[in-house]
Amino acid sequence: MPPRMPIESGVPDPFQYMHPIMVRNYGAWKHHERPRPGVLCHTSKNGEQIWTIRAGTQRQMDVYTIRKLCDIADQYAEGYVRFTIRSNIEFMVSQESKVAPLIDKLTQEGFPVGGTGPSVSMIAHTQGWLHCDIPGTDASGVVKALMDELYEEFIREDMPNRVHITTSCCQINCGGQGDIAINIQHTKPPKINHDLVANVCERPSVVARCPVAAIRPALVNGKPSLEVDEKKCICCGACYPPCPPMQINDPEHSKLAIWVGGNHSNARSKPSFQKLVAAGIPNNPPRWPEAAAIVKKILRVYKEDARDWERLSDWVARIGWPRFFELTELPFTKFHIDNWRGARRSLNASTHIRF
Amino acid sequence: MPPRMPIESGVPDPFQYMHPIMVRNYGAWKHHERPRPGVLCHTSKNGEQIWTIRAGTQRQMDVYTIRKLCDIADQYAEGYVRFTIRSNIEFMVSQESKVAPLIDKLTQEGFPVGGTGPSVSMIAHTQGWLHCDIPGTDASGVVKALMDELYEEFIREDMPNRVHITTSCCQINCGGQGDIAINIQHTKPPKINHDLVANVCERPSVVARCPVAAIRPALVNGKPSLEVDEKKCICCGACYPPCPPMQINDPEHSKLAIWVGGNHSNARSKPSFQKLVAAGIPNNPPRWPEAAAIVKKILRVYKEDARDWERLSDWVARIGWPRFFELTELPFTKFHIDNWRGARRSLNASTHIRF
Amino acid sequence: MSKPLHNTPMLDQLEGGPWPSFITGIKRLATDEGKSYQPMMIDLLGQLEHSYQTRKGYWKGGTIGVIGYGGGVIPRFSEVASQFPASKEFHTLRIQPPAGMHYNTALIRQLCDVWEKHGSGLIAFHGQSGDIMFQGTTSDNVQSAFDELNEMGFDLGGAGPAVRTGMSCVGAARCEQSCANEQKVLRTLVNNFLDDMHRPALPYKFKFKVSGCPNDCMNSIERADMAIIGTWRDDMKVDQAEVKTFVSKKSRKYVIDNVISRCPTHALSLNDDDSLAVDNRNCVRCMHCINVMTKALSVGDDKGITVLMGGKRTLKIGDLMGTVIIPFMKLETQADYDRLRGIAEATIEFFAENALEHERTGEMIERIGLVNFLEGIGVDVDPNMISEPRQCSYVRTDTWDEEAEKWFTRKAEQQAAAT
Amino acid sequence: MSKPLHNTPMLDQLEGGPWPSFITGIKRLATDEGKSYQPMMIDLLGQLEHSYQTRKGYWKGGTIGVIGYGGGVIPRFSEVASQFPASKEFHTLRIQPPAGMHYNTALIRQLCDVWEKHGSGLIAFHGQSGDIMFQGTTSDNVQSAFDELNEMGFDLGGAGPAVRTGMSCVGAARCEQSCANEQKVLRTLVNNFLDDMHRPALPYKFKFKVSGCPNDCMNSIERADMAIIGTWRDDMKVDQAEVKTFVSKKSRKYVIDNVISRCPTHALSLNDDDSLAVDNRNCVRCMHCINVMTKALSVGDDKGITVLMGGKRTLKIGDLMGTVIIPFMKLETQADYDRLRGIAEATIEFFAENALEHERTGEMIERIGLVNFLEGIGVDVDPNMISEPRQCSYVRTDTWDEEAEKWFTRKAEQQAAAT
């Protein structure tokens, strides 16, 4: 029998799985309201309404959990769900009366209802120790530990605007930008296992990967290997994926760093990149309390000081970075001063100063 | 007799030449008004007032013109004057009654009164063919020709905010940033007189001056000279001052370019650099009509479209560059897209677009 | 019980707390007597605890795939298989979900069944690029799992130097801000490049992301090589009665301080009668006022899209945002969609030929310059592509007149076409 | 008449028009029978007309100075002296004016007399760096002209790789916005570096500019290596009665659209009773509202200065703005002025030792990095020096804890000092 060849079907058509009200009113929505945290009510131009109930999940779900969600969807909703970009699940129902029982059931089964409007939504999640080949930390564990701490912020809507947190388990940063990002930051150059390089690594491509040209081919103990100029090396770990013998992960020296103010939306200001605010934070499983404390502190001052509709980046733009460091009590160091390409743009070329 | 050695006296003390009201109220001013264009009235905390009448000059003045101004100062004012950073002269008087006769006299003698508030003030002036060793155009002539055209804008205050124009007679740009800047832009690489290089130029420093490393030492006809990689050369002329045999000025190919939106003040937005809007403009003495026409066009649309207190840069920030090109009818070309250091910052990384 | 559970004191600490616990879930699988995945999940927990204890990861890559494809499976082999033999292979299948991530429960149950049979029972909804990640199976089971999913109408996503799985927001399905048919855009684009997805041969990855409006819920500007974002060209819609209701509910001061003065281009003004003046000519469609006053304000009717290119994360020159390449195009007729597909084709072709190895589109644009890139894909320069013209006089403008002429010709043609 | 005038058809066209004509002025000198400068000015006009006709300049440099000094004179020798022999030398003396450019007529007349006697009779008030430029004299007359000016209390300004002539705004002498004693700052600084001004031996030029407030009428941020700008630390002063007058004169809408919504940090709000709420904590002292409402608003009482470094024009890396180095310092006591002078000394010393030839302070900072520069001049890092922290993770943070400790220690010391 010839091998089965794949059907290259690509992205499936979503209409076959979509709630009928959404199909009927596709492209004809008029406005929406949030009757309570975790619930959206969209009204269409045809007068139809749909209620969406959003609940948090752990993303990496066992089939039992998934089936439990299906059971709930079948019994308390209408058999249709969708997932958001932040791994929240959404149940769509056609009647307001179904909302409260569904919420009760979800809450009872341990699925927090929230993540809408000005709340802290689920953290964007990566692979970590559970699956990736290059992680400096875990992802699912970090997310779980943090979401436990931010539970109230998820189920309520009392932040100034929506808060999108991300994590990344290595400096490649699959987690993307975030209002707050908790990322790995290595602090020591890779340790090279010279015996393996020749067999495992394509040396020219490894050399080409280094952003600061710190790697050069070398003969070590008579074998072709690689050498790192440790003074130049910025410990980014970019050499590690193409060359695993260049071990960058270190139980002690792979630290966490926290970044704030990443903003993808075009609302008000243009999209912005996140900025480094804290580093040198211990990578401390299973609950990463030091990182959690800083995140919570940042959220607390943001919540106290920001105005309605100010995303974290908008808030800091208004109050200024000096005040951000003052309020969060984080130290300001020379590392905060950018020295990467185009860094000059980040210097204060004005007398705009708050006292 | 031993030679006279200089008295290194540095910057003179200004109080000896300052109007007595200014001396008495030094540091104690309260507010000011502009009773009419060209006139400021400052009131001090001590209740004293001083009227300032500002008039345009040609900057490069013969002693007769200067003495005439002194005569006017003695007869119609109180013998004290100062010059502004834009080569305007200011007469200070203690009584309002002196203002009108002074203005009449100045006007009658050909000195325009104005340049205050939301007017087009005198153009920042450089040396040009009259004195500099590297100019691609004249300065005094350009300024005279343009100010003739902008006379009404100088004596009136009907621009949205103050307009500061500059000129520079080579790409070194002694004229600084401006709301509008009219500068030389060379378009052909330097023509090297190889016979002279060895005698006149310190070759390593010339090589070091080139911003794009297009110059290399070379032997030409057996003599040490320099060679320019004409593909790399951006025709900036930076090599010409240290090495006059690298002639960059060209009667035809040294063109004028117009830049807008330079803003030194911290008012509202942070200070900003000017941006290229038009180039390839003929360097056309004695009256540079092509450049003048573009400047006037820009001023006209700015005046029509900008809101009160918008400097040119603020106005364009609000209406956007596409509309600027539309309204001014200037062509948008690939040259407008920055490709110098940090150019990425100038790309539109958002959906902020006006239609 | 076939195999004892490892001691997992650190992981156990992730079972407390109010948020759903992935550890509890994995333990459920590890204690699922008789299931094929049980031993694997027991050892997976062991290895993970070992990672927590030693603060290091223990997976390495390899080469695993399905017949006919060069990518889409992420192979994982354990470096500590001697200690945890049952999870020595733990490969992940990246499967593309329906556009917009819509499911009914029947479908999800079917997906669970497949993974219960051929895999670990652990599924991630979804990966950061939008795949359903079927996490953990053996080399032997990869093909059978895929076959079953493929028969259901599902296909592998991207991995390696290939076109990647894309994402589109819920958009038109349930969002009044939607200015595009997001699912159609996504399917048109991704499904046109399935060869480039399944047989990785590009210089590096290439991602599409589609957001229905400038709120950009898909993070497309920063996380996609080609971002398609819905927008509109005519005036926004203002329901002045609703404006007044909003003002009276929230107070004038609130509206001035939170709506009027937050407009990035000063395009809003509150009239003395509490109605709203919108300067649509200078509105940049940022969405802010529309987001705040959901009932009073809404997007216009003349909808279309903006296309940006070159977004990506850190490697190797630092994060890049996309750049506007197509300021506006309508997306209504088949011809419109063909045009969009054509732009994507030209881009990927140019990328394939001109990017260095492991160089993303944005890095290539950075290296060769936007103008050369535009020439390469046959797009004219446009002032909407920049936030501001050049600031530095270091530029050679010999051919100014020719370039200016191009602009004037283009404008004249546009004018002729319009009349 | 000693010498016929050259034909100047092009220059003649610069005599028409309403603006004062420098050509008319030069012609007056060229027709000034019997004056020593007459022949020189006749030929100057000839050479200038030749430039206009051929669109080229015809001056070259050389070496001319006064005894005891290495700079301050700009030597000009004609390349077309064979055609225009009387203007074959046309050197300019750069003379520093009184700070703020204040004059009485007696002084000006005296200056004219000197230049009538020793020079061309042509004086520029002023050069772009603030010098009075005595334009045009022969090599022989440079010394005598200088001697006479020097006896009057005037000194040469800077030229070449030296400390340059500085500028300070009219400021305290006649401006309510002034937060500093501008003339004193300028004189303190420049007059401390006269050796570095008169004997050029720095890597490149170094300019001071002083503005009394953030309106920066001296363009100091972009045009000075060291910019000193007045500012204040306490609350701005608000005369609410004048606010109300302004609002009633201009209308609420006008005030909202032109004052409130233009504040860069949303620090203003118009109360319902037409009074103004200022969030002084977030006001960045941009001056806008104070400029617009001159009578209602004014700067605070706790005045001081901000120091920025590194501004300059194009060569060789493109224009640079200065960077905040000292966010705020008081400038009241002699000790305060000494401290400022100390900062300038440390800066120029570091510049002298570390800049490459023909490299400005800003370029040096760009090359070595702000942090190294700060260490070099003994200034601690401060978040006011940046608009935002780093965006790229490419940084090595081994010594994070030490650096953090420095900050905490510093903060503790400041707190201790404050109490």
Ligand code: SRM
């Ligand atoms: C469901 C989802 C799209 C999807 O297809 O999955 C979605 C849905 C909506 N977004 Fe979103 N956004 C979703 C992710 C995002 C993201 C991406 C992300 O979370 O990583 C962004 C960009 C984030 C960023 O900038 O970093 C995003 C930026 C916005 C904004 C802009 C907010 C701002 O002011 O900056 C709005 C406008 C608003 O809040 O009214 C918005 C508004 C909305 C609205 C209100 C649109 C509507 O009228 O229906 C939707 C309900 C939101 C709510 O939670 O109240 N959505 N939205 C995503 C839910 C994620 C979650 O579970 O938390």
Ligand code: SRM
């Ligand atoms: C699985 C996933 C994280 C997750 O748990 O969700 C992931 C995991 C990996 N990413 Fe990623 N990336 C994932 C989304 C992203 C995103 C987010 C996005 O697509 O919006 C980004 C940032 C956006 C971008 O494309 O730049 C991202 C930027 C990277 C990069 C850096 C790319 C760059 O140009 O800077 C790499 C490195 C590389 O490709 O060499 C990378 C490489 C990897 C590798 C393949 C690591 C490696 O080289 O071996 C990881 C495999 C982990 C594993 O064992 O499964 N991953 N990666 C995401 C894909 C799941 C899916 O298909 O849905």
Ligand code: SRM
């Ligand atoms: C006299 C002078 C200072 C001097 O020591 O010579 C001066 C004097 C005043 N300036 Fe200025 N400025 C002077 C050059 C400048 C410059 C520099 C320049 O012209 O090259 C700038 C920065 C220009 C730039 O940003 O490119 C400057 C930016 C301002 C601003 C900020 C305007 C803005 O909104 O951006 C103000 C505020 C205002 O207009 O109310 C201001 C305000 C003032 C005030 C109103 C201050 C006061 O309360 O007395 C003074 C009267 C101005 C008037 O013309 O109405 N002055 N002012 C300069 C007159 C130049 C001239 O003859 O035209």
Ligand code: SRM
């Ligand atoms: C005379 C003056 C223009 C004027 O007519 O007002 C002038 C004239 C010259 N400048 Fe300038 N600069 C003059 C103010 C400026 C300014 C404005 C300022 O100081 O605020 C700048 C921009 C600010 C700055 O310092 O960057 C300026 C930036 C330059 C540069 C570029 C410096 C740079 O780092 O990019 C050069 C080139 C050089 O020094 O090699 C330069 C070089 C020159 C030279 C010496 C050309 C040369 O290398 O032979 C010019 C001598 C002309 C002459 O024959 O007198 N001149 N020059 C100004 C000095 C008069 C005075 O002392 O008051």
Ligand code: SF4
């Ligand atoms: S961030 Fe790094 S470690 Fe984490 S999943 Fe992505 S590539 Fe793997």
Ligand code: SF4
């Ligand atoms: S860690 Fe980064 S900087 Fe260091 S050698 Fe590797 S790639 Fe280069």
Ligand code: SF4
């Ligand atoms: S701009 Fe150039 S030509 Fe003009 S004075 Fe300055 S250095 Fe000379």
Ligand code: SF4
């Ligand atoms: S003109 Fe400029 S780019 Fe060309 S060789 Fe001279 S210095 Fe270099």
Ligand code: SF4
């Ligand atoms: S991007 Fe716009 S259209 Fe899409 S879900 Fe978000 S708000 Fe709605």
Ligand code: SF4
């Ligand atoms: S959408 Fe944004 S830019 Fe347009 S009017 Fe509203 S706030 Fe202003």
Ligand code: SF4
């Ligand atoms: S800088 Fe400020 S203090 Fe100085 S003159 Fe200008 S407005 Fe007045």
Ligand code: SF4
């Ligand atoms: S001075 Fe500027 S920043 Fe301060 S309140 Fe006024 S407008 Fe706002």
